[in-house]
Amino acid sequence: MQGAQRNSLRLLQWMMAASLALPIALFAIAASISYTSTKDIADREIERTLDVAHEHALKVFETIDRSLAEINEVVRGMPDDIIRSREPGLHRRLKQLSDSLPQLKSAWIFDADGKSLVNSLASPPPAQSFADRDYFAAHVDQTIGSYIGVPLTPRQPYQGARFFGVSRRRGSDDGSFIGVIQASVLPEYFESFYARIGSDPGSFLAMGRTDGVVLAHLPRLDRDLRLDPNGPVGRSIAAHPEHGLITIAWPSDEVERRIGYRRIAEYPIYVSAGLETSAIRARWFATMGQHLVFGIPATALLFLLLAFAFRRTQHLQAEAAARREAEEALKHSQRLEALGQLTGGVAHDFNNLLTVIRASVDLLNRPQLSEERRQRYITAIADAVGRAAKLTSQLLAFARRQTLKPEVFDVGARLQSLHDMLATLLGPAIEIAMRLPAEPCLVNADASQFETALINMATNARDAMHGKGRIVFNVEAAATIADTRAPVSGNPDLSGGRDLAGKHGFVGIAVSDTGIGIPATRLERIFEPFFTTKQIGHGTGLGLSQVFGFARQSGGEVTVTSEVGHGSTFSLYLPRVAPDLLPQRQAPNTAPAVAGSGMSVLLVEDNIELANFAADGLTELGYSVTLIDNATDALAELVMDADRFDVVFSDIVMPGMTGLDLAQAVRDRGIGVPVVLTTGYSEALSQDGKVDLELVQKPYAIDQLSRVLHRVARRRVRDGAAE
Known part of the structure; x- marks a missing residue:
C-alpha cells in the first residue's frame, strides 16, 4: 500500500512536469510547422502580387509602344519643315494622347539634332537641344527598337515630376537617322499603383532595367538607385534570369526582404514584389501569440490542478494511516455500488450463460447419458461460449480495442441476407421495409461487427415501439454526413452536415422506427456505455455503444435524429470503396481438425x-x-x-x-x-x-x-x- 502511495505521488510529480514539458514541446513543434506554413503563404502572396505587377507593366509598355507606333505612322515620310508647319495640330494630337494615358507625362517628336519639332507640353516648342539625353543618343548610331531610359529631371523651362523616356528611332526611307519619337513615362504612376496592391505592412515592389537602374520603387526613394550587377541581387538574377524568389538585404535600405522577380517579355525590364522578413515573422508571432493566449492559461490551469491534486493526495495519504480500516471499508462499499450500477445488465447476461454451461456440465457428468443428449449439452456449452465471446466483443468494440477483420462487401446484399433473421428477431407485430439501391454500395469493414451493429439498432427500435410498429432500413450512397440535431457520435465538432467524405464518399444505412422517440435531454447520452432506460436485467446498455465503437473504428460515424412521439432514425455511415474492389465469393471453411503427425x-x-x-x-x-x-x-x-x-x-x-x-x-x-x-x-x-x-x-x-x-x-x- 505504501509503495502504491509513493508511486501515485511520483506519478503526479511526473504529470506535473509533463504538464509543462509536453505543452512546451508541442508548442515548439507547432511553432516550427507554423513558421514554415507562414513562409509558404508569404511566398504565394508574393507570387500573386508579382503576377499583378507583371501584367500591369506589360500592358503599360505595350500601350506606350502602340502610341509611339501611331505617332511614327502620322509623321512617316514628313520632312522636318512640314512637321513644323503642322506643329499646332500635331501638338493637340500629342497632348490628347498624353492626357488619355495617365502613365504619360508628355510625348515628343525630335529632329536629327535633338531639337523638339513637336511636344505635348508647349506650342511652339522652345529651340532647345536634347541630344545629350540617353533616350535620344541611344538611337543615333543604330536601330534598337524601343529604348527605355533612366529616370530624369525635367530641363528648364519644363517642370514637373521626374520621368524616364521610352523612345523609338525615326528613320528615312533609306534607313538613315532623322530623329526620335519619345514618350516621357511617370515613375510615380507605377508607384501609386504599387501602393494600392501592396498595402500590407512590409510590402515591397519595384521596377528596373536589366542593367540595374531602378525606375520605380515602393517604398518610394528620395534618390536614384542603381543595383551593382556583381552584387548579391545581380548575381541572384544572373543565376536565374527569367524569374526567381530570393531572400536578400535590399541595397537601398539594407532591410532584409523576401523578393520575387520576373522579366517582362520582350522588354529589358524586371518587376519585383516582396515582403520584409520582419513582417513575415510578425505574422508568425501573431499566430503563435494566439496559441499562447489560450495555451498559457490552459497549461497553468492544468498545472495548478495537478499541483492541487498532488497536495491533496499528500494530505489524504497522511491521514490514511489513522483511518485505513474505515476508509477501506467505505471504498469497498463504494466500489461495489458503482460496479453494480455499471455492470448489472452485463452480469445478468453472463450469469445466464454460465448457468447454461454449468447445467450442461452437470448433466454431462450423469451416468448412462445417451449420445444424442451428450451432443446436445456439448452444443449448448459451445453456443453459450459463442454468446459470451460476442458480449465481450461488444465491450471491446465500444472501447475501440477490438481487432477488426475488415473485408469488402455490398451493404445492400448483406442487409438483404439478414431479412429473415431480423424478422424472427423483431417478431411478427413489426413490419420491416427495406429500401436498397440498385447499384452496389461497397464498404471495407468487419462484416460480423456490421451485422451486430444492425441487429443492435433494430433491437433498439423494436424496444422503442414496444414490439409493435414499422421499421424502415434505407441504404444509399452519401457524399456527406447528414445534418443532425444531436452530436455526431457524441462529438459536437462533427455535426452540421460537415463534408468528411473521401474519394468515394460514404454508404449510409438508416434505421427508422415509429416508436416513442428520444427526449432531447437523453440524446447526448445514448451512446454512453452501460446507459440504458430499461430495467435491470433487461439490457446491458452496450448495444448502441457497440454501434458507436464499430463506426468510429471503421472510419465512419453514427448519427441520430428523433422527435418524441414520432420515432427515431439512427444512421450508420461507413466509408465507401470502389466497386471493382469486391472480391470473388469463396466457400466457407468447414474443414475438420488436422492431425499433427508428430509436428x-x-x-x-x-x-x-x-x-x-x-x-x-x-x-x-x-x-x-x-x-x-x-x-x-x-x-x-x-x-x-x-x-x-x-x-x-x-x-x-x-x-x-x-x-x-x-x-x-x-x-x-x-x-x-x-x-x-x-x-x-x-x-x-x-x-x-x-x-x-x-x-x-x-x-x-x-x-x-x-x-x-x-x-x-x-x-x-x-x-x-x-x-
Whole structure:
C-alpha cells in the first residue's frame, strides 16, 4: 500500500512536469510547422502580387509602344519643315494622347539634332537641344527598337515630376537617322499603383532595367538607385534570369526582404514584389501569440490542478494511516455500488450463460447419458461460449480495442441476407421495409461487427415501439454526413452536415422506427456505455455503444435524429470503396481438425489452465508440444535449437516480453520458425488494426488452431523447398 502511495505521488510529480514539458514541446513543434506554413503563404502572396505587377507593366509598355507606333505612322515620310508647319495640330494630337494615358507625362517628336519639332507640353516648342539625353543618343548610331531610359529631371523651362523616356528611332526611307519619337513615362504612376496592391505592412515592389537602374520603387526613394550587377541581387538574377524568389538585404535600405522577380517579355525590364522578413515573422508571432493566449492559461490551469491534486493526495495519504480500516471499508462499499450500477445488465447476461454451461456440465457428468443428449449439452456449452465471446466483443468494440477483420462487401446484399433473421428477431407485430439501391454500395469493414451493429439498432427500435410498429432500413450512397440535431457520435465538432467524405464518399444505412422517440435531454447520452432506460436485467446498455465503437473504428460515424412521439432514425455511415474492389465469393471453411503427425509446437502461454488445455488438445491430435510460460525463455529455446520446432504458438499479452516482441525478435535473429499469435484483446493490435502474422482469436477451438498451425508449417516447408 505504501509503495502504491509513493508511486501515485511520483506519478503526479511526473504529470506535473509533463504538464509543462509536453505543452512546451508541442508548442515548439507547432511553432516550427507554423513558421514554415507562414513562409509558404508569404511566398504565394508574393507570387500573386508579382503576377499583378507583371501584367500591369506589360500592358503599360505595350500601350506606350502602340502610341509611339501611331505617332511614327502620322509623321512617316514628313520632312522636318512640314512637321513644323503642322506643329499646332500635331501638338493637340500629342497632348490628347498624353492626357488619355495617365502613365504619360508628355510625348515628343525630335529632329536629327535633338531639337523638339513637336511636344505635348508647349506650342511652339522652345529651340532647345536634347541630344545629350540617353533616350535620344541611344538611337543615333543604330536601330534598337524601343529604348527605355533612366529616370530624369525635367530641363528648364519644363517642370514637373521626374520621368524616364521610352523612345523609338525615326528613320528615312533609306534607313538613315532623322530623329526620335519619345514618350516621357511617370515613375510615380507605377508607384501609386504599387501602393494600392501592396498595402500590407512590409510590402515591397519595384521596377528596373536589366542593367540595374531602378525606375520605380515602393517604398518610394528620395534618390536614384542603381543595383551593382556583381552584387548579391545581380548575381541572384544572373543565376536565374527569367524569374526567381530570393531572400536578400535590399541595397537601398539594407532591410532584409523576401523578393520575387520576373522579366517582362520582350522588354529589358524586371518587376519585383516582396515582403520584409520582419513582417513575415510578425505574422508568425501573431499566430503563435494566439496559441499562447489560450495555451498559457490552459497549461497553468492544468498545472495548478495537478499541483492541487498532488497536495491533496499528500494530505489524504497522511491521514490514511489513522483511518485505513474505515476508509477501506467505505471504498469497498463504494466500489461495489458503482460496479453494480455499471455492470448489472452485463452480469445478468453472463450469469445466464454460465448457468447454461454449468447445467450442461452437470448433466454431462450423469451416468448412462445417451449420445444424442451428450451432443446436445456439448452444443449448448459451445453456443453459450459463442454468446459470451460476442458480449465481450461488444465491450471491446465500444472501447475501440477490438481487432477488426475488415473485408469488402455490398451493404445492400448483406442487409438483404439478414431479412429473415431480423424478422424472427423483431417478431411478427413489426413490419420491416427495406429500401436498397440498385447499384452496389461497397464498404471495407468487419462484416460480423456490421451485422451486430444492425441487429443492435433494430433491437433498439423494436424496444422503442414496444414490439409493435414499422421499421424502415434505407441504404444509399452519401457524399456527406447528414445534418443532425444531436452530436455526431457524441462529438459536437462533427455535426452540421460537415463534408468528411473521401474519394468515394460514404454508404449510409438508416434505421427508422415509429416508436416513442428520444427526449432531447437523453440524446447526448445514448451512446454512453452501460446507459440504458430499461430495467435491470433487461439490457446491458452496450448495444448502441457497440454501434458507436464499430463506426468510429471503421472510419465512419453514427448519427441520430428523433422527435418524441414520432420515432427515431439512427444512421450508420461507413466509408465507401470502389466497386471493382469486391472480391470473388469463396466457400466457407468447414474443414475438420488436422492431425499433427508428430509436428513440434513451441507453446508460449502464461495462463497455466489455458496452456494445459491447448497442449492436451494438440497432443491428442498427434502434435509434439513443448510448453513454456514466458516469451523470454521461449526465445532462449529458439536461439539454442530452433530446428527442434516446426511452429511457435504464442499468446500476445504476457508479463515482460509480449508475443509481438517475441515474433519481432525471431525475425530480427533470422530464425526460420513461423510464429502464430493468439489474443482476446491487445492494445497493440487495436492500434494497428492488422498484423503481418497469423492470428487466432480467443476463444478458439482446437480444430481451428490445428488448421492454422498446419497451414503455417506447410507454408514454411514449401518456402524452404522453393529456396
